[in-house]
């Protein structure tokens with residue numbers, strides 16, 4: 001073959017231009033798509049910061065710390081929203097942490113593989129329930145049947161507790177799946193070592209496996225909290241629809257979270273025209289929400305990666 | 312030698328040794344803990360059952376009496392007996408189509424860049440972190456983005472508060488889901504497949520198109536299906552970009568009007584609107600709409616999970 | 627004809643000016659298929675192999691032997707620029723292919739790989755039909771007609787001694803073949819694009835002895851048409867199949883505790899295994915080493 005000396009010129013090692021062009025073109029397209037995702041983040045931050053700053057400059061500072069959240073009347077009490085958010089998230093965690101961790105530990109350490117294969121997808125279905133459906137579940141079932149039974153009827157039809165429970169249900173699958181991954185990432189050898197010393201399953205699980213997976217479990221909790229803080233529709237339906245703007249520490253009264261307040265600015269009662277302080281307040285809360293969830297997600301993400309690197 | 316004898320651990324006689332060796336059966340503490348864990352699982356499943364039973368129960372007047380009518384009637388906020396969801400179903404389908412057209416190619420292209428081209432470059436790492444963070448941004452924040460960019464800034468192209476702006480907003484929202492799942496699917500394709508193709512003189516793109524993408528297709532498909540189900544269930548961002556909530560009858564526009572003039576709705580937005588009406592008959596309407604959406608989403612998710620499990624262990 | 631000058635330029639002054647056995651230097655009038663001078667490959671800061679000076683001749687089988695980690699695969703992957711795919715990898719020195727600088731800007735790695743095929747350690751058929759595995763390469767090069775493709779598939783399979791075993795199930799998935807058959811399929815897949823060189827990186831290490839023997843026979847048959855370079859850990863295999871052998875080993879660096887691969891000796895296989903000139907080679911081939 002190599003007797004044909006004409007073949008061995010540098011030009012013969014050049015690719016057909018059409019194929020080279022196609023390759024370059026696709027590469028450009030793919031990189032452009034990837035860069036577009038960066039553009040999304042930049043746009044989010046830009047839009048939020050621009051109007052949030054405008055709002056912060058314009059708003060009389062006294063109105064940021066007043067009696068409640070009534071944007072159309074120019075009352076922008078941030079602590080009402082933060083309190084509402086904290087209460088909903090807190091109640092949600094009361095539900096989601098024990099249930100989510102229980103599910104994770106059971107599936108990872110106790111369930112037979114066959115049981116696990118059946119149950120895991122069902123828990124994943126829970127993750128897919130649209131939040132409006134859970135919001136409706138909160139007003140049609142959780143509130144009348146559970147909250148009322150709990151406090152004997154002193155609860156309002158729309159209240160923070162019912163919304164919190166529903167948000168908790170929404171958070172169970174996240175906590176369950178992230179912490180299950182963390183538990184299962186613990187090497188079998190560690191469990192065997194523990195059994196080899198005569199430990200029982202329960203002590204192995206809680207003294208050996210659980211501590212080994214702790215950063216992943218913390219990550220699960222953080223990601224769960226972030227998800228709960230970001231949940232909008234459940235609260236908009238079940239807690240903040242009527243009179244949620246008043247500052248109240250009673251979980252059985254209506255309340256307003258940051259997210260639901262934002263939704264309310266976009267429709268119905270609080271719908272505001274395209275300009276003015278009330279409209280800009282949307283961006284201000286949006287910015288706070290973005291920063292809070294971003295920080296939580298980054299910490300959670302870091303911890304999840306740590307688990308992967310360790311094993 | 313005390314090490315060899317069991318005495319150190321308190322087994323004095325053969326009887327007590329036997330007792331200790333068979334003690335697992337009476338490990339009370341272990342049993343209790345296992346039961347607690349199992350009940351956490353049971354309770355979670357029970358919630359799912361309660362949710363479905365409650366929905367069916369509430370929705371029964373509608374399901375029993377006028378399901379067909381309900382599916383084909385328009386939105387109505389004044390008369391529950393004539394309220395229906397067909398525009399909402401149509402809206403959700405339109406939104407899903409826009410999401411599929413915009414988010415799938417973009418997301419898959421980004422995943423291909425990250426997995427096949429970028430390697431560990433700094434920009435690639437930045438994009439990866441960025442995508443993971445975008446996945447955690449609350450959906451309502453995407454509503455703000457949609458309002459500012461798709462409704463206002465690009466209002467000339469999208470027509471303002473139209474179904475197109477809504478679809479683009481949802482597409483942005485699910486993009487990280489598509490990218491993350493597609494990346495995982497691509498990563499699962501063994502390196503040897505790429506080497507095999509490059510080794511006989513394929514360009515990168517030829518290797519990706521002919522071998523890597525087909526091998527990753529089931530996983531990518533799973534991700535896109537999951538993204539669709541996420542989009543089908545979202546309401547919050549749509550409230551900010553013009554989903555119709557107030558006077559529901561204004562949501563009766565034709566698809567063409569929805570595209571040019573706005574006034575669109577979707578299943579979750581309609582459910583939200585119905586949930587805000589008072590009275591038992593609207594409760595039934597909300598319940599029925601919720602049940603329909605839930606069934607839809609569970610079917611889509613089930614499909615995705617089935618796809619994933621089916622093709623999980625190919626390598 | 628490519629410039630003789632570059633072939634005769636003095637060796638890059640190496641840290642230890644070991645005399646590399648230049649196989650019959652008088653024969654340099656015939657341009658070798660590959661010629662490396664002062665070849666060194668880095669993975670990031672780590673120098674995996676250095677000072678490789680080697681002439682690979684056409685229509686011969688060249689074997690690379692040496693202990694694990696001495697850079698055999700690394701050097702092999704320079705010949706079809708597979709190292710381009712590893713972002714941290716960097717090549718220094720020159721690699722000439724028929725007198726053409728392989729790392730010249732004008733040279734396209736994709737076209738190089740068409741001419742310099744590679745067979746990997748683990749058989750890697752595409753998860754497609756046997757036919758599609760074979761037809762993939764030719765299709766890339768613009769062969770679309772069914773009868774032409776059929777002919778290429780058949781002749782490649784025949785040359786890879788696989789035709790009789792698979793001719794009735796060309797449409798069946800290649801994943802259903804045995805390990806040895808898969809490896810011969812990968813060789814056939816290489817042959818189908820009519821390469822000039824076939825690189826094989828431990829092609830038999832995942833196979834049983836019978837399958838190994840078949841691949842070795844196959845190599846003897848196809849060496850008339852192709853230049854073959856094979857990396858192997860099996861010294862008997864190197865002795866059996868190759869015409870020339872290159873022995874690599876690792877040396878401790880002074881500056882770091884990581885080991886860098888070097889080419890110790892390169893000569894006719896017969897000589898390498900009977901009276902090597904370097905004592906490290908002798909230690910290795912007689913099993914006193916690593």
Ligand SMILES: Nc1ncnc2c1ncn2[C@@H]1O[C@H](COP(=O)(O)OP(=O)(O)OP(=O)(O)O)[C@@H](O)[C@H]1O
Nearest residue numbers: 669674693694695696697698699700701712714887
């Ligand atoms: N992709 C890579 N990144 C970093 N270092 C690498 C990479 N590939 C190989 N190396 C290092 O380069 C050195 C040579 O590796 P190479 O695979 O070429 O050795 P080898 O002789 O083929 O070994 P073996 O016989 O085990 O296959 C080793 O120290 C190895 O750790």
Ligand SMILES: [Mg+2]
Nearest residue numbers: 698699700827
């Ligand atoms: Mg090797």
